[in-house]
Amino acid sequence: MGLFDKLFTKQAQEKRLVGEYFETLTAYSPVFTTYEGGLYEMELTRAAIHSFASSCSKLTPEIQGKAYKNLEKTLQFRPNPWMDTSKFIYRLATILSVNTTAFIIPLYGKDYETIVGYYPLLPQRTEMIDVNGEPWLRYSFSNGKRASIELSRVGVLTNYQYKDDFFGDGNSSLMPTLKLLDTQRQGIEEGIKQSAVLRFMAKLGQTLRPEDITKERERFSQDNLSSDNKSGVLMFDQKYSEVKQIDSKPFIIDAEQMKLIHTNVYNYFGVNESILQNSYTEDQWNAWYEGKIEPFALQLSLVMSNMTFTSNELSFGNSIIFTANRLQYASNNTKLQVSTQLFDRGILTTNQVMDIWNMAHVEDGDKRFIRREYTEVNKLDYDKGGENIADSKEQGISESTNPATTDTGEEN
Structure with missing residues (x-):
């Protein structure tokens, strides 16, 4: 199938x-x-x-x-x-x-x-x-x-x-x-080919038939431009009135x-x-x-x-x-700020922070943590045990100012 x-x-x-x-x-x-x-x-x-x-x-x-x-x-x-x-x-x-x-x-x-x-x-x-x-x-x-x-x-x-x-x-x-x-x-390709192929221009001093020109070009190339020419010297006879090298430039x-x-x-x-x-x-x-x-x-x-x-x-x-997860593409500075600011406020878990940094999850990484000094505004007058701090302070002040007790411990 x-x-x-x-x-x-x-x-x-x-x-x-x-x-x-x-x-x-x-x-x-x-x-x-x-x-x-x-x-x-x-x-x-x-x-x-x-x-x-x-x-x-x-x-x-x-x-x-x-x-x-x-x-x-x-x-x-x-x-x-x-x-x-x-x-x-x-x-x-x-x-x-x-x-x-x-x-x-x-x-x-x-x-x-x-x-x-x-x-x-x-x-x-x-x-x-x-x-x-x-x-x-x-x-x-x-x-x-x-x-x-x-x-x-x-x-x-x-x-x-x-x-x-x-x-x-x-x-x-x-x-x-x-x-x-x-x-x-195509233009780049053809331009590179032409600039790389044409190296010399030769002007014949006499008129020849097209087929003779072709044969002469092949002979001239074989004798002077092939690897067989180990001397590096270009030689030509009176058939040519002028031979000059073409300065090849890259096609741009x-x-x-x-x-x-x-x-x-x-x-x-x-x-x-x-x-x-x-x-x-x-x-x-x-x-x-x-x-x-x-x-x-x-x-x-x-x-x-x-x-x-x-x-x-x-x-x-x-x-x-x-x-x-767009934060994976953020800069390291942005990742660090987001991780620290949102983790200790209980918004991100440990594993979510690991995702931001493209790291593997850890055991118990789904727990949330929060800094202990943070609390609700309406609970600012309570300590960690839930006792009303304001009432305790008020009670302490009233006891210290009790007229029945003095700093010397003497009774009135």
């Missing part, structure tokens, strides 16, 4: 493979086709996508509520038998960036109702069809196989969704920049043009050189997280919650969320 058969049951493979397109609000057909234009084959665009997907792969899934609580460890370690959580999220983020649409299908148990895992799907073509008034997704794969599944069971992530009611609009707006990138690469593309092309890619993917080269500062990371990672985490949380829980379960607070 192959991967396809494990992802889709026989019923899902065969059911409703023929049907009408689902009617949408727009005039566009609800059909999605995987882009094959080479977006992921460009070095700069792949680097931008990789940075985004790598950052997203560090997200931690958590299940809130009691429904499907047993799925939490599955989500945190191995959402499906073929990939761990990091690869699962990385591939989702990559597919979403390249195709502007990504699909998550649930893996069911033997009853075809109980969810036991999730898989990121990459079909070649996806159509939305009408099955008795309910929208279904019909997938076609490059190996010729097809399968259908209810839209309500599938998680759909989108970018740049405008024209279509269900799918993203693709990356066609980036095509002019991709063409410039390819032209730039216009820096401003290169910067403009790169800036277009950075703006489109929301990255910069610091993010791509992993040299970002704490503030740059926070801006990167707020602008790119958090929106993806929020959409993924909503999509997976809606495909996993019923409306009734959602109303009782059940959800799947993806979070990141």
Whole structure:
């Protein structure tokens, strides 16, 4: 049994493979086709996508509520038998960036109702069809196989969704920049080749036929420019009126043009050189997280919650969320301040502080501690034993001022 058969049951493979397109609000057909234009084959665009997907792969899934609580460890370690959580999220983020649409299908148990895992799907073509008034997704794969599944069971992530009611609009707006990138690469390659190949220019003193010129060039090169010429001396006869060496200079593309092309890619993917080269500062990371990672985490949380829980379960607070420990990317000074200020106030446990420093948990590390000199404002007049200090002081003063007792101990 192959991967396809494990992802889709026989019923899902065969059911409703023929049907009408689902009617949408727009005039566009609800059909999605995987882009094959080479977006992921460009070095700069792949680097931008990789940075985004790598950052997203560090997200931690958590299940809130009691429904499907047993799925939490599955989500945190191995959402499906073929990939761990990091690869699962990385591939989702990559597919979403390249195709502007990504699909998550649930893996069911033997009853075809109980969810036991999730898989990121990459079909070649996806159509939305009408099955008795309910929208279904019909997938076609490059190996010729097809399968259908209810839209309500599938998680759909989108970018740049405008024209279509269900799918993203693709990356066609980036095509002019991709063409410039390819032209730039070819220009550099050809420029380097030409500057490296032409070393001498020779002017013949007589007219020769084209085929004779070719033979003479080969003879001249063999006699003077090959490794057989161990003397290092260039010799030529009166057939040549002039022979001079060409000063080869490295081909350099216009820096401003290169910067403009790169800036277009950075703006489109929301990255910069610091993010791509992993040299970002704490503030740059926070801006990167707020602008790119958090929106993806929020959409993924909503999509997976809606495909996993019923409306009734959602109303009782059940959800799947993806979070990141942003303090792991803070400076050591910021980590130290947060750790010391929040730990001794009972806000963070020892293990939570260890998480900030990316260290292993310790035994009894879930306890909370607080400094003893802190107390509630309305209890400032009580000592540690709960006795009212103000009353004791007042009683002491009255006893010391009792007229029946003097400092000498004599009675009046």
